[in-house]
Amino acid sequence: MTKIDPDLKKILKEFSHDYLLKRQESFKGLDFESLRTELAELKDRVLAQNGKYLLQFEEKARSHGSQVLRAKDSAEANRLIFEILKKHGVKKLVKSKSMVSEEIGLNEFLLGNGVEARETDLGEWIVQLARERPTHMVMPAIHLTRKEVAEIFSKHLGEEVSNEIPALIRVAREELRKEIFSAQAGLTGANALIAENGAAMLLTNEGNGRLVSTIPQVHIVLASIEKVLPRIQDADLLLKILPRNATGQALTSYVSFIAGPHRGAQYIVLVDNHRSEILADSKFREILRCIKCSACLNVCPVYQILGGSQYSHIYMGGIGSLLTAWIHGLKESKQLADLCLGCHRCEEICATKIAISDLIVALRERLNKVLGKPFWKKIVFDGVIAHPPLLQGIFHAARVARPIVTERLGFARKMPLAMKKFDRFRSFPGIARKPFSQSFEENFPSAKEMETEGSLILFAGCLIEHFYPEIGLSASRVLSRLGYKVKLGPAACCGFPSANSGFSSRSKQAFERLSAHLKEEEFIITLCPTCATMLKHIAPQLLKSEKARNLASRVFPFSQFLIQKEKERISNLFSAQPCSWRVTYHDSCHHKYFLKASEDSRRLIQMSIGKEILEMESSDACCGFAGIFSVSHPEISEALLEEKLVSITSSGAEIVALDCPGCLLQIRGGCHRHGCSIVVKHTAEILAERLIITSGAR
Ligand code: SF4
Numbered sequence: 243m244t245k246i247d248p249d250l251k252k253i254l255k256e257f258s259h260d261y262l263l264k265r266q267e268s269f270k271g272l273d274f275e276s277l278r279t280e281l282a283e284l285k286d287r288v289l290a291q292n293g294k295y296l297l298q299f300e301e302k303a304r305s306h307g308s309q310v311l312r313a314k315d316s317a318e319a320n321r322l323i324f325e326i327l328k329k330h331g332v333k334k335l336v337k338s339k340s341m342v343s344e345e346i347g348l349n350e351f352l353l354g355n356g357v358e359a360r361e362t363d364l365g366e367w368i369v370q371l372a373r374e375r376p377t378h379m380v381m382p383a384i385h386l387t388r389k390e391v392a393e394i395f396s397k398h399l400g401e402e403v404s405n406e407i408p409a410l411i412r413v414a415r416e417e418l419r420k421e422i423f424s425a426q427a428g429l430t431g432a433n434a435l436i437a438e439n440g441a442a443m444l445l446t447n448e449g450n451g452r453l454v455s456t457i458p459q460v461h462i463v464l465a466s467i468e469k470v471l472p473r474i475q476d477a478d479l480l481l482k483i484l485p486r487n488a489t490g491q492a493l494t495s496y497v498s499f500i501a502g503p504h505r506g507a508q509y510i511v512l513v514d515n516h517r518s519e520i521l522a523d524s525k526f527r528e529i530l531r532c533i534k535c536s537a538c539l540n541v542c543p544v545y546q547i548l549g550g551s552q553y554s555h556i557y558m559g560g561i562g563s564l565l566t567a568w569i570h571g572l573k574e575s576k577q578l579a580d581l582c583l584g585c586h587r588c589e590e591i592c593a594t595k596i597a598i599s600d601l602i603v604a605l606r607e608r609l610n611k612v613l614g615k616p617f618w619k620k621i622v623f624d625g626v627i628a629h630p631p632l633l634q635g636i637f638h639a640a641r642v643a644r645p646i647v648t649e650r651l652g653f654a655r656k657m658p659l660a661m662k663k664f665d666r667f668r669s670f671p672g673i674a675r676k677p678f679s680q681s682f683e684e685n686f687p688s689a690k691e692m693e694t695e696g697s698l699i700l701f702a703g704c705l706i707e708h709f710y711p712e713i714g715l716s717a718s719r720v721l722s723r724l725g726y727k728v729k730l731g732p733a734a735c736c737g738f739p740s741a742n743s744g745f746s747s748r749s750k751q752a753f754e755r756l757s758a759h760l761k762e763e764e765f766i767i768t769l770c771p772t773c774a775t776m777l778k779h780i781a782p783q784l785l786k787s788e789k790a791r792n793l794a795s796r797v798f799p800f801s802q803f804l805i806q807k808e809k810e811r812i813s814n815l816f817s818a819q820p821c822s823w824r825v826t827y828h829d830s831c832h833h834k835y836f837l838k839a840s841e842d843s844r845r846l847i848q849m850s851i852g853k854e855i856l857e858m859e860s861s862d863a864c865c866g867f868a869g870i871f872s873v874s875h876p877e878i879s880e881a882l883l884e885e886k887l888v889s890i891t892s893s894g895a896e897i898v899a900l901d902c903p904g905c906l907l908q909i910r911g912g913c914h915r916h917g918c919s920i921v922v923k924h925t926a927e928i929l930a931e932r933l934i935i936t937s938g939a940r
């Protein structure tokens with residue numbers, strides 16, 4: 243069970259807002275997409291020959307007088323560092339920020355062996371004084387307020403310290419300098435190891451890295467093996483992206499290339515710690531492209547709610563779950579892997595294009611295989627969803643019981659026992675009186691006569707079939723008005739929920755059942771972005787078949803189809819006169835980030851209402867639905883929904899439009915539970931309601 247700290251949530255939200263503005267400014271004039279593609283390709287090439295470049299680096303570093311040591315795991319890395327310190331009689335080690343030292347638990351190990359290890363990065367020093375762990379890879383003390391930092395400093399000094407920034411900085415500077423000048427050894431990390439010249443590249447903003455690496459007699463560089471880059475020009479590419487993506491700075495204040503000892507001795511400890519296993523795994527290898535810029539954390543909705551103390555083992559967020567699985571073990575990553583919503587926001591901003599959410603799904607699959615499937619997921623995916631007649635029977639029973647369990651407004655009364663999680667913070671919709679497939683047959687009995695522009699298949703998805711048939715009917719109305727003969731796709735699960743939970747064999751079965759009914763040579767129009775993601779992206783990857791690829795090429799989200807294929811004719815269906823509706827738009831995660839169809843929906847809505855949409859703040863912030871996530875993590879889902887409702891109501895709109903039936907369930911249910919009068923509509927409903935009335939139209 244995760245616990246939400248409202249103060250932390252506020253800090254992280256404000257930080258994320260400011261970060262995104264700074265980042266956008268810092269990338270002005272640069273093409274982020276092509277830069278990160280170049281960096282991802284470079285990292286892939288280097289990872290493929292990691293051993294060769296490491297040897298080259300070692301040779302060059304030795305030629306500068308450095309001693310290079312290899313550590314296969316945490317225990318060996320700690321032992322090697324301790325032996326170095328013992329050899330030089332070191333009693334105090336000062337450190338600049340190093341995530342690898344956190345990974346191997348160096349401070350605790352040294353303390354247990356009589357060596358004091360002191361952090362000198364301000365954030366790291368603060369968390370060390372507070373006896374906590376870093377909660378962010380770039381800003382370790384991001385979770386603490388100024389007041390809390392002042393209290394930590396006061397306790398450390400035994401005297402009152404003001405919480406004004408200049409006072410805090412003065413204390414830190416004086417204290418840290420004392421630490422650095424009294425230490426016999428300094429330890430730094432490395433942002434890159436340059437193979438052609440044997441230099442370690444170090445980026446800092448406080449200058450502590452330079453002091454730590456030059457003032458004590460002994461300097462240790464602690465770096466993981468994937469940090470190697472072949473040439474100095476490659477570091478240039480890294481420098482273009484890393485500071486901008488990390489903190490929105492064009493460059494960090496200090497960029498150092500350290501080649502050889504400055505005073506006494508220099509040691510370079512290269513840590514493997516299961517990275518060779520990652521390198522050998524073709525599926526997961528790309529996680530070693532990570533440059534620890536933390537941009538993925540800064541946009542992750544779950545990180546923004548929980549922070550790094552709950553959404554981490556040592557490494558944080560989605561990428562942290564993946565690294566943890568390999569470095570600290572599958573067991574440690576189990577809970578973390580479950581926390582990802584699958585929103586794809588991290589992938590949009592990742593400096594090296596790591597497919598974080600796809601890999602988390604692959605990790606869930608591995609977790610299920612190695613550690614066993616969670617009991618309740620086995621019931622849902624192996625027991626119910628895998629057996630369509632049983633699932634249909636459950637829906638049929640719910641329909642029979644509908645008059646007893648559903649309120650007049652179409653929402654269920656209180657949910658029973660195990661289902662309680664569904665409606666803790668939102669009302670759950672009552673099942674529709676008739677499934678969409680039945681309503682369609684009744685409303686479009688003469689579909690055969692309507693064929694003028696060809697036929698297409700409408701695949702509505704489960705939520706529309708059983709809960710929101712009006713959305714399916716609206717889409718059918720719009721497509722029919724364009725002259726298409728609309729045929730109904732099967733009322734069956736697309737397979738996404740099973741795939742997303744790591745039950746890929748069940749997902750394949752579901753997709754194969756479905757695809758048997760989707761005739762070739764016809765467009766397949768979807769009304770649910772999650773179904774579209776399954777059909778267009780996941781199925782071809784899972785099945786690796788020509789049939790799946792062919793089907794994927796025929797799938798279009800409803801709004802994308804209208805804009806790409808019917809842009810000219812669709813505008814004729816609406817009045818040019820602006821209507822009185824005040825409409826805002828919520829970007830559903832898959833619709834925006836994966837299908838890239840949000841702007842198409844906006845254009846269509848604007849066309850249909852004859853005026854601009856009232857944009858809400860953070861229209862792309864996740865509403866917290868994410869399928870079973872809202873059941874397994876209701877407290878996070880609720881927090882995200884609350885934020886979304888504030889954005890919607892502050893927009894001044896009376897209608898919120900969206901494209902995902904799941905988001906509709908969440909937001910409509912939240913509005914109902916909070917007594918909010920905002921009307922929630924699918925884009926198809928808005929378009930259908932705005933169609934010019936013509937004689938004989940449905
Ligand atoms: S997909 Fe979304 S929830 Fe998952 S790690 Fe990425 S940003 Fe976070």
Ligand code: SF4
Nearest residue numbers: 532533535536538592
């Ligand atoms: S996963 Fe990508 S965005 Fe996240 S820290 Fe690594 S490189 Fe940066």
